[in-house]
Amino acid sequence: MPHLTIDEWIKAIEHKAESVRGVAINEATDKDIYYAVSALVTEEMNKNWLQTQERYKEKQCKQVYYLSMEFLVGRLLESNLLNSGLLNECNEALKKLGFNPERVYAQEPDAGLGNGGLGRLAACFLESIASLRYAGHGCGIRYRYGLFEQRIIHGHQVELPDYWLKEEYPWETRKAEESVDIHFGGDIHMFKKNDGSLEFKYENTDKVTAVPYDVPIAGYQNKVVNSLRLWSAESNASDSEMLTSQCSQYYHHLDHKHSIEQISGFLYPDDSMYEGKVLRLKQQYFLVSASLKSIFRQYKKTVRRSLIHLPDKIVIQINDTHPSLAVPELMRILMDEERFGWEDAWQITTKVIAYTNHTTLSEALEKWPEDMVKSLLPRLYMIIQEINERFCKKVWNDHPLLREKIPELAIIADGQVHMARLAIVGSFSVNGVARLHTDILKKKEMKSFYTLFPERFNNKTNGITHRRWLLQVNPELSSLITDVIGPQWIQRPNQLISLLRYSKDSPFLDKVSAVKVHNKVKLAHFIHEKTGIMVDEHSIFDVQIKRLHEYKRQLLNIFHVIHLYNELKDNPKLDITPRTFLFGAKAAPSYHFAKEVIKLINRMASLINNDPAIHDKIKVVFLENYNVSLAEKIIPATDISEQISTASKEASGTGNMKMMMNGALTLGTLDGANIEIKDLVGDKNIFIFGLTADEVLHYYNHGGYVARDIYHTDERVRRILDQLKDGAFGSQEIEFKDIYYHTLYHNDPYFVLRDFDAYIEAHELVEQSYRDQATWMNMSVTNIAYSGKFSSDRTIQEYASEIWKLKRMEK
Ligand code: 26W
Numbered sequence: 001m002p003h004l005t006i007d008e009w010i011k012a013i014e015h016k017a018e019s020v021r022g023v024a025i026n027e028a029t030d031k032d033i034y035y036a037v038s039a040l041v042t043e044e045m046n047k048n049w050l051q052t053q054e055r056y057k058e059k060q061c062k063q064v065y066y067l068s069m070e071f072l073v074g075r076l077l078e079s080n081l082l083n084s085g086l087l088n089e090c091n092e093a094l095k096k097l098g099f100n101p102e103r104v105y106a107q108e109p110d111a112g113l114g115n116g117g118l119g120r121l122a123a124c125f126l127e128s129i130a131s132l133r134y135a136g137h138g139c140g141i142r143y144r145y146g147l148f149e150q151r152i153i154h155g156h157q158v159e160l161p162d163y164w165l166k167e168e169y170p171w172e173t174r175k176a177e178e179s180v181d182i183h184f185g186g187d188i189h190m191f192k193k194n195d196g197s198l199e200f201k202y203e204n205t206d207k208v209t210a211v212p213y214d215v216p217i218a219g220y221q222n223k224v225v226n227s228l229r230l231w232s233a234e235s236n237a238s239d240s241e242m243l244t245s246q247c248s249q250y251y252h253h254l255d256h257k258h259s260i261e262q263i264s265g266f267l268y269p270d271d272s273m274y275e276g277k278v279l280r281l282k283q284q285y286f287l288v289s290a291s292l293k294s295i296f297r298q299y300k301k302t303v304r305r306s307l308i309h310l311p312d313k314i315v316i317q318i319n320d321t322h323p324s325l326a327v328p329e330l331m332r333i334l335m336d337e338e339r340f341g342w343e344d345a346w347q348i349t350t351k352v353i354a355y356t357n358h359t360t361l362s363e364a365l366e367k368w369p370e371d372m373v374k375s376l377l378p379r380l381y382m383i384i385q386e387i388n389e390r391f392c393k394k395v396w397n398d399h400p401l402l403r404e405k406i407p408e409l410a411i412i413a414d415g416q417v418h419m420a421r422l423a424i425v426g427s428f429s430v431n432g433v434a435r436l437h438t439d440i441l442k443k444k445e446m447k448s449f450y451t452l453f454p455e456r457f458n459n460k461t462n463g464i465t466h467r468r469w470l471l472q473v474n475p476e477l478s479s480l481i482t483d484v485i486g487p488q489w490i491q492r493p494n495q496l497i498s499l500l501r502y503s504k505d506s507p508f509l510d511k512v513s514a515v516k517v518h519n520k521v522k523l524a525h526f527i528h529e530k531t532g533i534m535v536d537e538h539s540i541f542d543v544q545i546k547r548l549h550e551y552k553r554q555l556l557n558i559f560h561v562i563h564l565y566n567e568l569k570d571n572p573k574l575d576i577t578p579r580t581f582l583f584g585a586k587a588a589p590s591y592h593f594a595k596e597v598i599k600l601i602n603r604m605a606s607l608i609n610n611d612p613a614i615h616d617k618i619k620v621v622f623l624e625n626y627n628v629s630l631a632e633k634i635i636p637a638t639d640i641s642e643q644i645s646t647a648s649k650e651a652s653g654t655g656n657m658k659m660m661m662n663g664a665l666t667l668g669t670l671d672g673a674n675i676e677i678k679d680l681v682g683d684k685n686i687f688i689f690g691l692t693a694d695e696v697l698h699y700y701n702h703g704g705y706v707a708r709d710i711y712h713t714d715e716r717v718r719r720i721l722d723q724l725k726d727g728a729f730g731s732q733e734i735e736f737k738d739i740y741y742h743t744l745y746h747n748d749p750y751f752v753l754r755d756f757d758a759y760i761e762a763h764e765l766v767e768q769s770y771r772d773q774a775t776w777m778n779m780s781v782t783n784i785a786y787s788g789k790f791s792s793d794r795t796i797q798e799y800a801s802e803i804w805k806l807k808r809m810e811k
């Protein structure tokens with residue numbers, strides 16, 4: 001395929017449109033062409049997919065399985081073409097046929113099988129694993145409904161179901177013959193065998209069939225194709241079972257079938273907020289049990305050695321605690337099905353499982369009620385109890401100094417099963433996702449565990465795939481880069497550092513600047529089409545795109561906008577660089593405060609954008625339904641990347657990396673990976689403001705912060721808050737008293753008021769800096785040059801050599 005000429009491509013597309021869609025090319029719609037091209041690239045990938053699997057079997061190389069409740073892959077056609085080396089020819093052929101490639105690719109629904117950072121990270125990791133020729137696969141759930149679709153109606157968020165599987169999804173292959181059965185509930189019978197060992201039999205369990213759907217993950221032009229295996233829950237009651245049942249049981253059967261299918265029905269829309277819903281626990285066990293069974297099957301088929309060698313061949317990375325039932329489930333399989341004793345099973349388990357922590361927010365920590373675990377997963381509950389008892393005994397005996405800490409170390413405590421504790425005790429590696437985050441885990445959040453197991457803790461700073469987030473989304477910038485430093489950066493992103501040589505080269509800077517303007521014009525058209533708002537491509541595009549959460553402080557951002565608006569109203573002649581403030585954010589459906597902030601942003605947008613006194617000096621745009629494909633449009637057009645979380649709260653952030661890589665300058669706090677960005681580019685090339693993590697933690701520990709003091713001393717702050725309370729921005733039904741009371745009477749837990757002054761000052765510096773375009777562009781290119789470190793290729797290399805102990809497949 002790669003050697004097809006453009007004319008051959010045209011023929012192939014015409015042919016496929018006929019064979020898979022039954023249409024002649026001159027009648028074909030964008031959708032028809034989308035399916036035709038997908039079929040072509042699938043054929044190419046399938047050959048390599050088969051060969052890759054054969055090679056793994058033959059070499060019996062060690063493999064990593066990345067278990068995750070979320071894979072936010074977005075659209076796949078363009079990235080599959082790119083990685084298969086077919087993108088340029090395909091684009092040319094499409095144009096010759098009279099199709100707009102972008103419109104064809106836009107026919108694909110976003111696979112929104114994730115909430116935010118954690119899910120998108122999983123997708124970036126799979127791409128880098130394949131591109132670096134590692135044997136590694138994803139295991140997740142094929143939710144019928146992805147994250148809700150967000151509409152903004154009268155300024156309010158409204159959620160619609162995201163039925164992304166409405167039409168055929170061309171990337172998945174159903175593998176019914178590889179289905180496995182998953183058991184819930186039931187009774188456990190214990191037998192003593194002649195040799196004295198115990199045997200467990202389960203009866204009356206609820207059986208659910210897990211059917212895998214495999215999605216190919218192509219490496220960048222290297223013929224490697226790995227798998228993402230997504231499990232779908234099906235009822236296995238056969239028609240004959242239905243037939244023999246009583247009429248009265250017919251509806252009961254249907255009901256039962258429906259409740260089983262619910263297990264892979266929808267993705268829980270909560271990001272960083274734990275909810276003790278039994279269906280979510282079912283989903284977690286479903287993912288874990290199905291994945292482990294399929295891993296065992298694969299191992300037995302290819303390795304054919306005792307399972308005692310499992311850790312030499314397999315490593316399982318669990319993405320946060322959501323799949324941490326892998327620990328007791330692996331123990332169960334090894335003991336009850338494979339007849340290992342406790343000690344051996346424990347040895348194997350704790351050499352196979354590694355755990356990544358993505359948050360220290362206490363409200364996100366998973367704890368399941370003991371009773372729920374016991375009734376849904378009785379055998380796992382017994383195993384967790386045993387793990388807990390042995391662990392607590394060991395602490396008591398071997399670590400007298402930690403005895404008093406046992407209540408906060410115990411896996412089962414106060415009627416709950418603490419999943420992070422289970423994950424730490426049952427794994428050989430615990431990693432955080434940025435340097436500061438890992439330090440906080442060690443020194444604070446998981447201090448006692450760190451004392452017990454210092455060798456387990458390690459940092460793996462996050463990364464993003466630069467092939468999607470630079471090469472694919474910003475082809476113009478990519479070709480400028482390739483023009484001056486050659487194309488090696490695509491496989492070795494660190495080589496972007498060679499751009500430093502051009503960071504003062506005016507002709508080059510002018511071209512980079514022209515590309516930014518081009519991307520801003522494109523985004524401006526899109527904004528106009530979607531919202532009717534006209535924005536000026538010469539204004540500063542100031543962007544905050546991420547889930548809406550108090551700790552991410554979209555509120556601080558909009559307070560600054562209100563402040564600017566107040567200033568302009570007081571002094572309409574004020575000479576400022578025009579600014580476009582862009583927001584994209586979904587709020588969890590049950591998160592009241594977050595929804596209030598969305599309302600406020602939209603309210604300010606309609607007020608400011610339509611106020612003639614402002615003379616278009618500022619515009620505010622809230623783009624609805626922020627998702628991967630929208631991010632791909634916004635990021636290349638960003639000038640200022642808002643990364644303004646309360647220090648210590650954002651574990652890493654990855655949007656910060658994507659925007660830096662596209663030449664945006666970061667306006668941020670010393671939080672998450674912002675710190676590592678700052679260390680690389682230097683203070684001159686980033687706008688840092690606000691409290692440090694130490695200062696924030698000090699306030700939490702020692703008090704001393706009184707939000708009302710700032711309200712009384714800073715009249716800018718007082719004015720804004722009073723405007724919210726007094727209905728200055730609204731009519732009767734639109735008011736923002738909740739924000740007012742929450743901020744002042746709950747003492748502003750995320751330090752919005754405390755950081756306000758520093759934030760305003762940082763914005764002033766941004767505005768001045770932008771006036772000097774030569775310096776600005778120098779800063780911008782410096783950021784691109786240093787962004788190579790934040791490629792997920794670097795992250796994956798670190799996981800592979802330091803945790804997984806994997807070697808790259810030879811070419
Ligand atoms: C149980 C509900 C729930 C769902 C998702 C709790 C917690 C989560 C995730 C941990 C939230 C998440 O996506 N965390 C983000 O992970 C990114 C990838 O490591 C980081 O860059 C972000 O800083 C972190 O917030």
